[in-house]
Amino acid sequence: MIITVTLNLALDVTYQVPGVDWDGVNRVSAVHRRAGGKGVNVARVLAALGRDVLVTGLAGGPTGRAVEADLHAAGLPAALYGIAGDSRATLAVTDPDHTALFNEPGPEVTAGELAGFVRHYETLLAGADAVVLSGSLPRGLPADTYATLAAIAADRGVPSIVDADGDPLRHAPKGRPSILKPNADELARAVPGGTPAEGARALLGQGAGAVVVSMGADGLMAVTGEGTFAARMPYTVRGNPTGAGDSLVAGLALGLVEPDPWPDRLRRAAALGAAAVARPVAGEFDPDVYADIHPQIIIT
Numbered sequence: 001m002i003i004t005v006t007l008n009l010a011l012d013v014t015y016q017v018p019g020v021d022w023d024g025v026n027r028v029s030a031v032h033r034r035a036g037g038k039g040v041n042v043a044r045v046l047a048a049l050g051r052d053v054l055v056t057g058l059a060g061g062p063t064g065r066a067v068e069a070d071l072h073a074a075g076l077p078a079a080l081y082g083i084a085g086d087s088r089a090t091l092a093v094t095d096p097d098h099t100a101l102f103n104e105p106g107p108e109v110t111a112g113e114l115a116g117f118v119r120h121y122e123t124l125l126a127g128a129d130a131v132v133l134s135g136s137l138p139r140g141l142p143a144d145t146y147a148t149l150a151a152i153a154a155d156r157g158v159p160s161i162v163d164a165d166g167d168p169l170r171h172a173p174k175g176r177p178s179i180l181k182p183n184a185d186e187l188a189r190a191v192p193g194g195t196p197a198e199g200a201r202a203l204l205g206q207g208a209g210a211v212v213v214s215m216g217a218d219g220l221m222a223v224t225g226e227g228t229f230a231a232r233m234p235y236t237v238r239g240n241p242t243g244a245g246d247s248l249v250a251g252l253a254l255g256l257v258e259p260d261p262w263p264d265r266l267r268r269a270a271a272l273g274a275a276a277v278a279r280p281v282a283g284e285f286d287p288d289v290y291a292d293i294h295p296q297i298i299i300t
């Protein structure tokens with residue numbers, strides 16, 4: 001079973017519009033409301049691929065209840081930890097050529113709530129083959145929370161992936177995660193002033209088992225103990241890139257439980273990321289796009 005941890009769960013709202021007029025009234029052509037936050041999207045993709053998943057994270061208030069109800073309706077197994085604050089919403093506004101995201105910061109979480117969650121997480125880890133730690137931290141959580149959770153997993157022999165930004169990413173290598181997955185901008189913020197390969201090697205030197213850098217249409221780069229690999233995309237998929245990183249992380253998580261050679265893992269992850277762009281909402285991927293692009297990805 002793969003556990004996905006989403007400390008800042010969200011009700012993801014997606015507005016599809018023909019275009020945005022920032023000075024006028026915009027009519028929305030389609031609305032999607034569903035449980036989100038990065039780990040939820042990772043779990044949706046893994047479940048669609050037929051893998052056992054368990055969603056955990058912090059949920060509270062009416063929004064937390066709506067998230068939990070949607071997970072239930074989607075058939076995604078969940079063991080959320082209750083907090084007093086109201087979980088957040090995110091808004092993605094997407095037209096045929098652009099997507100803008102508005103992500104609320106999330107509730108304030110107390111030290112006692114975090115301690116309770118850590119005990120809950122330790123119990124869940126007993127049945128885990130891998131754990132995915134992803135997304136922003138809600139207010140009140142220390143910046144080294146992912147490092148702490150990854151270290152607890154590592155001490156129990158459970159491999160982990162961390163997908164984070166800013167200080168949580170900077171601290172993450174201390175927790176000895178199996179894989180860190182920043183995008184190129186996140187990596188540049190965490191390790192300023194070098195090339196992506198240099199930045200990735202720096203995080204590797206600080207304790208990460210491997211660093212996979214996502215570079216949008218330019219593909220992926222993986223700096224691993226076995227060498228450095230690149231995945232180049234044969235063409236650009238048009239659509240909504242929201243959630244493409246989560247689909248890619250799902251592919252990397254599969255590589256932790258079915259440890260194929262790195263080139264195969266990268267190809268699968270890159271294809272899943274691209275196939276997610278073809279879908280209007282985060283947490284889904286287009287199987288036809290996946291089947292088409294997977295064999296054409298160039299691995300070096």
Ligand SMILES: O=P(O)(O)OC[C@H]1O[C@](O)(CO)[C@@H](O)[C@H]1O
Binds near residue numbers: 037242
């Ligand atoms: O935790 P954040 O970094 O704010 O990201 C959350 C958001 O990202 C997405 O997972 C897309 O990657 C959305 O579903 C949304 O919930």
